Amino acid sequence: MTPHSFRMSQTLQQSRWPWFPRLSVLDRYVLQELLKPFLFGVGVFSAVGVSAGSLFTLLQQVTSTQLPLDIALKILLLQVPRFVSFALPMAILLATLLCLARLSGDRELTALRACGVSFYRLLAPILVFCLSVMGLMFFLNQDLVPFTQYQSKLMMQQPALEGKLNLQDKNVFYQEYGPDREVRRFFYAQTFDGQSMQALTILDLTQPSANQVISAERATWDPKESRWQFQNGRIYRVTADGSDQSVASFKDQQLYIPRDPLDLAAPQQALEDMSIADARSYLAQQRQVGNANKQRKAELHIQQQFALPVVTLLFGVVGSILGTSMRQVSNSTGFGVCILIVLGYYFFGFLTSSLGNLGLLSPIAAAWLPNAAIAITATGLLVRVDR
Known part of the structure; x- marks a missing residue:
């Protein structure tokens, strides 16, 4: 009897584990075998992602734009949850492959099948574990x-406020539509520095009796x-028939106009970092502006x-x-296969x-086709598994 088989027999004789009190002994044993390679995979894949995706970029920022080292280190730590989320599906793939390969190599799968335990029964705790990781990944992507x-991004803006980086946006355009998609206002600002807009021009079509054009040096x-x-x-105020025109100058003027242009111009997170709720708000903005590509x-x-x-479940x-x-x-072979x-x-997902993005596939098809390919592959392999 191999050491692993002996440990399995000892484990199966235990009636209760404090970590998983509501699961059977077999389920607890499989979950224990999954945990170590899973944590190994999360650590390795996350470290590789942080090193390749953020570390070298931040080092370049430190040397080229004089980004303070303490801020760079904090930014690096803030990048960790993102790469942990990326690592979870790969870690699941690595953990299940190594766990089942170990059970198969030590003939424990043969022993279980001799006792009447099918592969599908053995798969049950693995699916529970995958569902838990899937929930964790969803939480990370939507909240953390x-x-x-x-x-x-706020930390990256701190040097900008000190004049070390330039984050100024130029030529801000915005159109406000009514309930029937009629144009209500045109909004243009020459520059936006993160606090206020400069050189503004607003064409206001909301007044039934006259149209007015508002120009100002600055607006906050x-x-x-x-x-x-x-x-x-x-x-500048002009009646619809052009019979009456008037001009009024001001030094300070308060106007009740929606702040949507400021939301559109303000520095935002990249789309790939948005939660579903944020992305839906962004989508509503782009629909209002009429940008089909960004929609x-x-x-x-x-x-x-x-x-x-x-994909964590499928992997x-x-x-x-x-x-x-x-x-x-x-571990090296399993890592390579993963x-x-x-x-x-x-690659297929890209x-x-x-x-x-080009409009040749619908968003639903483009997002779910890679999962469908993995699901078809998994189904084809499942039907060939010896029960």
């Missing part, structure tokens, strides 16, 4: 990752009063936020099936995403 990405938003504070400008990208991102966590099934067909697999599978999945 958007928050940490936003905080890291007052959140307490929910209105704009304009400085050094003029208001497609937002719709695709929303679908991907639902599709990506599901768990694929890894389990591949593990049963292998004998003793080393990399090949993940690269294939993400292809479908590109087609979705």
Whole structure:
């Protein structure tokens, strides 16, 4: 009897584990065997992601833009949840492959089948574990990752406030529509520095009796009063038939105009870092502006936020099936197999995403086709598994 088989027999004789009191002894044993390679995979894949995705970029920022080292380190730590989220599906694939390969190599699967335990029964605790990780990934993507990405962006803006970086936006356009999609206002600002807008021009078509054009050197938003504070400008008022015209100058003028142009111009998170709720708000803005290209990208991102966590479950099934067909697999071999599978999945996902962004595939198809390919593969492998 191998050491692993002896440990399994000792475990199966125990009646209760404090960690999983409501699960059977077999389920607890399988979950214990999954946990170590899973944590190993999360650590390795997260470290690789942080090093390749953020570390070198931040080092370049430190040397080229004089980003303070302490801020760079804080930003690096804030990037960790994002890469942990990326690592979870790969860690599931690695854990299931190594776990089942170890059980198969030590003939424990043979012993279990001799006792009447089918592969599908053995798969049950693995699916529970995958569902738990899927929920964790969804939580990270919807709550923690958007928050940490936003905080890291705020830290990047601190040197900008000191004049070390330039984050100024130029040529801000905005159109406000009514309930029947009629144009109500045109809004233009020459520059936006993160605090206020400069060189503004507003064409206001909301007055039934006359149209007015508002120009000002500067405008800031007052959140307490929910209105704009304009400085050094003029208001040109013209009746619909052109019979009456008037011009009024002002130094300070408060106007009740929606703050939507400020939301559109303000520095925002990248779309790939938005939660589903944020992406839906962004989508509503782009629909109001009429930007079809950004609408497609937002719709695709929303679908991907639902599709990506599901791949943890699919990878768990694929890894389990591949593990049963292998004998003793080393960590390096399992790591290599996982990399090949993940690269294939993400290459196909990149292809479908590109087609979705171009409008050649619908957002639903572009987001879910890679999962469908993995699901079809897993189903084909499952029907061939020896029960």
